[in-house]
Amino acid sequence: xxxxxxxxxxxxxxxxxxxxxxxxxxxxxxxxxxxxxxxxxxxxxxxxxxxxxxxxxxxxxxxxxxxxxxxxxxxxxxxxxxxxxxxxxxxxxxxxxxxxxxxxxxxxxxxxxxxxxxxxxxxxxxxxxxxxxxxxxxxxxxxxxxxxxxxxxxxxxxxxxxxxxxxxxxxxxxxxxxxxxxxxxxxxxxxxxxxxxxxxxxxxxxxxxxxxxxxxxxxxxxxxxxxxxxxxxxxxxxxxxxxxxxxxxxxxxxxxxxxxxxxxxxxxxxxxxxxxxxxxxxxxxxxxxxxxxxxxxxxxxxxxxxxxxxxxxxxxxxxxxxxxxxxxxxxxxx
Amino acid sequence: xxxxxxxxxxxxxxxxxxxxxxxxxxxxxxxxxxxxxxxxxxxxxxxxxxxxxxxxxxxxxxxxxxxxxxxxxxxxxxxxxxxxxxxxxxxxxxxxxxxxxxxxxxxxxxxxxxxxxxxxxxxxxxxxxxxxxxxxxxxxxxxxxxxxxxxxxxxxxxxxxxxxxxxxxxxxxxxxxxxxxxxxxxxxxxxxxxxxxxxxxxxxxxxxxxxxxxxxxxxxxxxxxxxxxxxxxxxxxxxxxxxxxxxxxxxxxxxxxx
Numbered sequence: 001x002x003x004x005x006x007x008x009x010x011x012x013x014x015x016x017x018x019x020x021x022x023x024x025x026x027x028x029x030x031x032x033x034x035x036x037x038x039x040x041x042x043x044x045x046x047x048x049x050x051x052x053x054x055x056x057x058x059x060x061x062x063x064x065x066x067x068x069x070x071x072x073x074x075x076x077x078x079x080x081x082x083x084x085x086x087x088x089x090x091x092x093x094x095x096x097x098x099x100x101x102x103x104x105x106x107x108x109x110x111x112x113x114x115x116x117x118x119x120x121x122x123x124x125x126x127x128x129x130x131x132x133x134x135x136x137x138x139x140x141x142x143x144x145x146x147x148x149x150x151x152x153x154x155x156x157x158x159x160x161x162x163x164x165x166x167x168x169x170x171x172x173x174x175x176x177x178x179x180x181x182x183x184x185x186x187x188x189x190x191x192x193x194x195x196x197x198x199x200x201x202x203x204x205x206x207x208x209x210x211x212x213x214x215x216x217x218x219x220x221x222x223x224x225x226x227x228x229x230x231x232x233x234x235x236x237x238x239x240x241x242x243x244x245x246x247x248x249x250x251x252x253x254x255x256x257x258x259x260x261x262x263x264x265x266x267x268x269x270x271x272x273x274x275x276x277x278x279x280x281x282x283x284x285x286x287x288x289x290x291x292x293x294x295x296x297x298x299x300x301x302x303x304x305x306x307x308x309x310x311x312x313x314x315x316x317x318x319x320x321x322x323x324x325x326x327x328x329x330x331x332x333x334x
Numbered sequence: 335x336x337x338x339x340x341x342x343x344x345x346x347x348x349x350x351x352x353x354x355x356x357x358x359x360x361x362x363x364x365x366x367x368x369x370x371x372x373x374x375x376x377x378x379x380x381x382x383x384x385x386x387x388x389x390x391x392x393x394x395x396x397x398x399x400x401x402x403x404x405x406x407x408x409x410x411x412x413x414x415x416x417x418x419x420x421x422x423x424x425x426x427x428x429x430x431x432x433x434x435x436x437x438x439x440x441x442x443x444x445x446x447x448x449x450x451x452x453x454x455x456x457x458x459x460x461x462x463x464x465x466x467x468x469x470x471x472x473x474x475x476x477x478x479x480x481x482x483x484x485x486x487x488x489x490x491x492x493x494x495x496x497x498x499x500x501x502x503x504x505x506x507x508x509x510x511x512x513x514x515x516x517x518x519x520x521x522x523x524x525x526x527x528x529x530x531x532x533x534x535x536x537x538x539x540x541x542x543x544x545x546x547x548x549x550x551x552x553x554x555x556x557x558x559x560x561x562x563x564x565x566x567x568x569x570x571x572x573x574x575x576x577x578x579x580x581x582x583x584x585x586x587x588x589x590x591x592x
Contacts, residue, residue: 042512217376245376247539247540247541247580248375251583279587314513314514315587319516319517319540320584321581322586323542325566327369327546327549
């Protein structure tokens with residue numbers, strides 16, 4: 001497999017209370033076209049910063065070093081990607097490999113903490129699922145700049161804050177399709193209805209007109225997923241997308257994401273604090289700690305033969321349904 | 335003798351003009367030094383039961399006996415006195431504390447309000463409480479928003495044990511913590527239970543955590559008890575549909591996968 005994007009020596013520092021705090025320290029890794037890659041770590045590991053950097057969503061004050069190179073096919077980055085086609089076709093699974101080979105976009109997002117290359121957002125922020133107004137897309141010089149919403153779909157943890165509370169959900173999805181696929185409103189609404197069916201929302205026609213507060217947490221996250229994939233992105237990023245949901249709904253959303261990624265041939269970046277959950281979905285797992293990449297490998301290797309002590313400690317801390325209970329029944333029982 | 339006996343508890347709310355049963359005919363008992371877990375999906379009634387037991391919400395029907403007393407009949411000074419024996423720790427201690435208060439202030443309140451220690455004695459009691467939960471006594475002067483999430487949850491536990499309770503309601507108390515910190519907090523809770531014989535009503539959506547620390551579990555569905563029993567036995571072989579769904583949905587760390 002070839003790379004969809006290549007992250008080289010990426011460093012990010014934030015300013016907090018006048019002090020620079022490193023969030024990522026020299027991360028290098030390739031995301032392969034068509035793979036499902038999990039980024040795991042605890043709070044402060046930099047996993048969300050990495051997701052935001054890939055999406056070009058870092059806050060304006062962030063200092064960035066290193067580079068992210070994209071390898072997008074010629075058709076991407078500008079006009080309609082494959083999923084403009086009326087409905088899902090099984091050949092969609094080919095996108096990953098057809099994207100391979102042609103190095104068409106080499107985007108440089110700054111070198112050695114240099115801020116000059118970071119420009120304010122040009123154009124609109126696109127879909128509603130893509131964060132607040134204070135965030136800025138990094139303008140990447142060179143050929144095909146990946147467009148958030150178009151080439152990259154992003155699902156955040158909390159759909160209550162990523163969805164617009166005063167806009168019907170159908171319009172929020174249609175807006176993404178209209179913006180990135182150059183559809184008319186009626187076409188975009190038809191696309192939104194299809195998407196609500198694809199994310200298995202009960203009664204999609206009624207749901208189109210529903211407001212977020214009329215939906216359950218799991219249904220809202222299904223809407224956020226529909227908006228994220230509305231323009232047929234090459235890369236779907238899910239940042240703790242199931243962490244606010246209960247166990248049963250979490251399993252449903254993970255299974256939904258797995259199916260959509262496979263049907264559309266998307267590349268997946270799955271950000272999670274939960275190594276067991278990540279392992280159910282990912283081909284490869286990258287383990288981050290304090291902004292550093294401590295281990296990166298195939299899921300089977302990470303689970304069965306972890307090389308780094310920190311990975312072993314994460315595995316040991318997992319409280320599974322097979323582990324020995326902490327509770328000493330002899331000692332504590334009344 | 336049971337520490338807490340809840341019988342036929344019911345609470346209805348209205349949603350969209352229609353009444354729905356948040357808690358419907360729920361009965362259970364907790365013995366001294368026992369951990370009873372409440373599990374179930376969102377909206378199954380776990381947190382409503384916690385609020386009813388704490389009398390933060392009044393039930394529509396049912397009885398709550400706490401340490402042998404009719405807890406729902408208490409009011410005024412008698413209720414305040416009994417409340418010292420029944421404490422709580424929530425998911426997010428920052429939401430439960432005044433964020434600008436110091437750790438010392440957070441721990442001083444219960445000691446003062448329940449007349450547990452004189453003003454002169456309280457600093458020493460606060461230092462002892464911090465030490466009991468594995469924190470440095472120097473932390474007392476820090477603001478609660480300045481300390482880490484794990485430290486804050488230890489402070490919340492220190493505050494809960496300040497009044498020497500017989501029962502602590504833990505509502506998703508470890509759900510927001512990193513896994514490495516979570517293990518330490520669970521060990522602390524188990525240690526306190528052994529030493530002080532505290533009972534826990536342990537609310538969690540995570541069956542792995544429940545299995546690690548609870549003696550018994552009640553699985554709730556739409557406000558009703560779907561099944562209950564020994565925590566390991568129920569989780570190993572759930573009988574109810576919701577129990578089976580919860581177990582099936584729990585992510586497994588399957589080693590030796592290809």
